[in-house]
Amino acid sequence: MGNPVVVSDSKMAIEWVKDSKGIDQVVLRNPEGASAKVSLQGGxxxxxxxxRGDEHLFTSSKVVKAPKENRGGIAICFPQFSNCGSLEQQGFARNKLWIVDEAPPPLPAKSSDGSPFIDLLLKPSEEDLKSWHPSYELRLRVCLGLNGxxxxxxxxxxxxxxxxxxxFAYHSYLAVSDISEVRIEGLETMDYLDSLCNKERFTEQGNAITFEAEFDRVYLGSPNPVAVIDHERRRTYVIRREGLSDVVVWNPWDKKAKAMPDMGYDEYRRMVCVGGAVVANPITLKPGQQWKSCLEITAAASSFCSEGLSF
Known part of the structure; x- marks a missing residue:
């Protein structure tokens, strides 16, 4: 793809690279030295x-063959987040090769301050139209803020x-020191669907979510923001959402993780999935209509409760 493309100065750049499978990736860098890498495989x-070079996203050490995406990072789940029907589990978008969107329609300018970003586009292939007929376009902008x-x-x-x-879901694998030392705040008293109990609906009773076993829930109509607190690492991820009514929280724990061909031994301890989603009430679009969502993740170098945070 050529040499790095400078966005505004020598410290802020977009660089194209290739992974071991020959798939194009883009690296975003801001002036402070933070970075984000996006693969065209699955967007x-x-x-x-x-x-400082601290990695915020978990990626499994076990690499799978293309065109499947590697387990970890932030995967785009569309047009479903489940394993029902004829479509592949969690949708086909995460296993498709995206292209760079050369002329995207204007967005409200998250990057008006000069933050580096990349616009990607996914259109239906002939194969998609056989299993899922709609004439859709899915656009994704990934932006790395000046504040990281x-x-x-x-x-x-x-x-x-x-x-x-x-x-739709952003399946976000956050890197943590040890899942047993993690707590999630901001989902107290919320209703959720528990996938370990046939998606039965319950109400969260605890002051915070902690982990002692397999966990697979969709919290419904949850407020902003959600804080993922890693006590051992003294790091807090703050997740804010627009257009995403639900929050997916998942960790496979030991038995299920051992059965996964793309999860390394004991790696379940170093990750937790917390991502914005629309699952309980799917979106319906008429011809010409569009739907927009936004997920913002902040990593703070301290542990604090989510009380008082605002979107």
Missing amino acids: QVISWRSA NLTLTSRVWNINGKPFSFS
């Missing part, structure tokens, strides 16, 4: 580092087809 964010925040903005269009419905 997946596979790395997000602080200015990571923002993902997605838009889905119904170009000219019949009305269609879909679910």
Whole structure:
């Protein structure tokens, strides 16, 4: 793809590289030294580092063959977040090769301050139309803020087809020191669907979410923000969302992780998935309509409760 493309000065650049499979990736860098790496395979964010080089996203050490995405990072789940129906589990977008969007329609300028970003585009292939007929376009902007925040903005269009419905999720694998030392705040008293109990609906009773076993829930209509607190590392991830009513929280724990071909031994301890989603009430688009969502993740170098944070 050529040499690095400078966005505003010598410290802020967009650089194109290739992974071991020959797939194009883009590296975003801000002036402070923070970075984010995005793969055109799946439109997946596979790395997000602080200015000090700390990695914020978990990626499994076990590499799978293309075209499957590697487990970890931030995967785009569309047009479903489940394993029901004829579509592949969590949708096909994460296993498709995206292209660079050369002329995206204007967005509200998250990057008006000069933050580096990349715009990607996914259009239906002939194979998609056999299993999922709508005429859609899915656009993704990944932006690395000057303060190191990571923002993902997605838009889905119904170009000219019949009305269609879909679910959507940012499946975000956050890197943690030890899952047993992690707590999540901001989901107290919220209803959730528990995938370990046939998606039965319950109400969260605890003051915070902690982990002692397999965990697989979708919290419904949850407020902003959500804080993922890693006591041992003294790091807090703050997750803010727009257009994403639900929050997915997942960790496979030991038995399920051992059965996963793309999860290394004991690696479940170093990750937790917490991501914005629309699952319980799928989106329906009529011809010409569009839907937009935004996920912003901040990594703070301290542990604090989520009380008082605002979107």
